[in-house]
Amino acid sequence: MLKQVQHDIKTLSNLCEKPLCSLRLKKKNKMTTQDALFQYTLRLGDTNLILGQRLSEWTGHGPFLEEDLALTNIALDITGTAKSLLEYAASIEGKGRTEDDLAYFRNDRQYFNAQITEQPNGDYARTIVRQAIIDCFDFYFYNELAKSKDETLAGIAQKSIKEVTYHLRHTSSWVERFGDGTEESHNKAQTAVNELWQYTGELFEMNEVDAVLIKEGIAVDLNIVKAKWEKHITELLEKSTLTKPENVFMQTGSRKGIHTEHLAYILAEMQALPRMYPDAKW
Amino acid sequence: MSDNQGPVWEIFLQKKAGQPFVHCGSLHAFDKEMALQNARDLYTRRNEGVSIWAVPSNAIVASSPEDIGPFFEPANDKVYRHPTFYQIPDAIGHM
Amino acid sequence: MEVNKFEDVFEGKLAKNEMVEPKDWMPDNYRKHLIRQISQHAHSEIVGMLPEGNWITRAPSLRSKVVLLAKVQDEGGHGLYLYTAAETLGISRDELLDNLHTGKAKYSSIFNYPTLTWADIGAVGWLVDGAAIMNQVMLQRTSYGPYARAMVRICKEESFHQRQGFEIMTRLAFGTEDQKAMAQDALNRWWYPTMMMFGPPDAESPNSENAMKWRIKRETNDQLRQRFVDQTVPQVQYLGLTVPDANLKWNEAKKGYDFSEPNWVEFKNVISGNGPCNKERLAARNKAHNDGAWVREAAQAFAKKRNEIYVAA
Numbered sequence: 001m002l003k004q005v006q007h008d009i010k011t012l013s014n015l016c017e018k019p020l021c022s023l024r025l026k027k028k029n030k031m032t033t034q035d036a037l038f039q040y041t042l043r044l045g046d047t048n049l050i051l052g053q054r055l056s057e058w059t060g061h062g063p064f065l066e067e068d069l070a071l072t073n074i075a076l077d078i079t080g081t082a083k084s085l086l087e088y089a090a091s092i093e094g095k096g097r098t099e100d101d102l103a104y105f106r107n108d109r110q111y112f113n114a115q116i117t118e119q120p121n122g123d124y125a126r127t128i129v130r131q132a133i134i135d136c137f138d139f140y141f142y143n144e145l146a147k148s149k150d151e152t153l154a155g156i157a158q159k160s161i162k163e164v165t166y167h168l169r170h171t172s173s174w175v176e177r178f179g180d181g182t183e184e185s186h187n188k189a190q191t192a193v194n195e196l197w198q199y200t201g202e203l204f205e206m207n208e209v210d211a212v213l214i215k216e217g218i219a220v221d222l223n224i225v226k227a228k229w230e231k232h233i234t235e236l237l238e239k240s241t242l243t244k245p246e247n248v249f250m251q252t253g254s255r256k257g258i259h260t261e262h263l264a265y266i267l268a269e270m271q272a273l274p275r276m277y278p279d280a281k282w
Numbered sequence: 283m284s285d286n287q288g289p290v291w292e293i294f295l296q297k298k299a300g301q302p303f304v305h306c307g308s309l310h311a312f313d314k315e316m317a318l319q320n321a322r323d324l325y326t327r328r329n330e331g332v333s334i335w336a337v338p339s340n341a342i343v344a345s346s347p348e349d350i351g352p353f354f355e356p357a358n359d360k361v362y363r364h365p366t367f368y369q370i371p372d373a374i375g376h377m
Numbered sequence: 378m379e380v381n382k383f384e385d386v387f388e389g390k391l392a393k394n395e396m397v398e399p400k401d402w403m404p405d406n407y408r409k410h411l412i413r414q415i416s417q418h419a420h421s422e423i424v425g426m427l428p429e430g431n432w433i434t435r436a437p438s439l440r441s442k443v444v445l446l447a448k449v450q451d452e453g454g455h456g457l458y459l460y461t462a463a464e465t466l467g468i469s470r471d472e473l474l475d476n477l478h479t480g481k482a483k484y485s486s487i488f489n490y491p492t493l494t495w496a497d498i499g500a501v502g503w504l505v506d507g508a509a510i511m512n513q514v515m516l517q518r519t520s521y522g523p524y525a526r527a528m529v530r531i532c533k534e535e536s537f538h539q540r541q542g543f544e545i546m547t548r549l550a551f552g553t554e555d556q557k558a559m560a561q562d563a564l565n566r567w568w569y570p571t572m573m574m575f576g577p578p579d580a581e582s583p584n585s586e587n588a589m590k591w592r593i594k595r596e597t598n599d600q601l602r603q604r605f606v607d608q609t610v611p612q613v614q615y616l617g618l619t620v621p622d623a624n625l626k627w628n629e630a631k632k633g634y635d636f637s638e639p640n641w642v643e644f645k646n647v648i649s650g651n652g653p654c655n656k657e658r659l660a661a662r663n664k665a666h667n668d669g670a671w672v673r674e675a676a677q678a679f680a681k682k683r684n685e686i687y688v689a690a
Binding site: 049053056061062064065066068069072073075076079080082083100123124177178180181182184185188269272273274279282 | 426427430433435439440442446447449453456460495548552553661664665668671672673674675676678679
């Protein structure tokens, strides 16, 4: 019992040092490159982890067997990328934490995944539209990140480009099938686009983390990604006979660790076992 | 519209560039692009190939078991189709 | 040719250990038996995704999460290979699925047991896949070509599954006290259901005789069960766990273990729908299928608009 309490205190103090408190301190102390790189990598890792978690909820429940396997392949790639990124984040931090410590012992307010990734799967059109939006973002994002001066991030990006190129091809073809399939599928896809659009603004937000790292040639200028993403997604929606929403009020928050209500439930499920047995190794 | 799993496709994989395409199995898909993607996701999860052919099952014409005699046995006695049928003088060596 | 002649050709192939192929003549009973066996096997893979998939979102490390995802996906792939093998016998995927969804077709009763803890994922990989592999290795030489070829592919892929399960068990058995207790509890609950996987005792197995004759099956239920016990007991000992069977004893004369039979009354009940999870499993399969109907319809409509018409085989 005492051991567990000590462990909890240790974990809590670890968590308080970063990333929450560092955000608060940043106005007084200038953010170091290392701090920024940690935050940045965490953001990318969290985004992949939560998306992979959502996608893997479909495994065994897909609309037909072939597609069940296809979506699981995507979930696997994305969860694998999350693992590499969190491993790297842990090594940047240099405090002896592992990728699993980062995944399983942070609370929702210490997670920096984009809010769109935590949105419920809904029907298959919603899952596919969410995925296509992110695949399209990732495609241009990782193509830029592959040029990063940080060799590890560039390496992870290079591996991801190939995966993401395929994901985008797969999800785009489904957006087309839904948009130009039956009336029912069209309506479901359009509803998904309309309701998910409010989470797309966040993907391109930049803060001090980005500023510090862009100066060093490490981070991606998201304005570049945004222009390409908009062009691509607009064309995809058009080709699919779907309408792009205009003048949508964009949600925001994940860069500060503020999320929709869904994330805490995802984490409660994902983290239950390691938190129940904090001394155990799996 | 009737609910179904889509038509059956036969999948052929090329293991390495330059090698022949070999039948590896079947799957269901509603269109060409889906057939290719499903083949990739189902039959190349462990680096089994570098190229895929997908063919609608009903486009394949196959010989019947009863054809074995008339189709294949007449080739048995045409030994002159094989290089070993011919004698090359030792002096010539390999030809 | 008359039927008798066809039969001679068929019997001749079996006698010469040759494969029977889809277009070859085969006795009706052979075809029916194969459809039943292959589709049961396919359904088992698909339903088997559910108890294991149950823990993907709760896997306790990122490594174990990706491994489990890949494994459950493999099971789906195996189901798919088997469905397509069954389809070569003249039954459609739709019919096969209907049979599963209406409860007409059976699947391995083992998947009607719940996965209650993470250790169950270890036990399923280690014991259940271990038992399945014994059946499957034998089926690589089965007499029906498409089935045998599917089994070759499955066995090649399956080889990591049992190791994955045993690795989980090892980490638990050599971990904290709580983890070790979790491992023992899983072994206690999965031991007998796994033994049931080989089917009823030979004396009471109605389909065995033909299956052996046709080389659809190559070893009897009891032979396989004995081999499973003999192979698994040393692994249990390595883990420092205890087989939940007071009668388990080495028999020097037969060079194998004596052991208690599983509860065959329970077996019959689980098979006929009264297991702990039968209803959930079928409901989950039906829900996925029904929820997917509009997706398949959309794909069909889209293909039609693009003039991609292939007659559904």
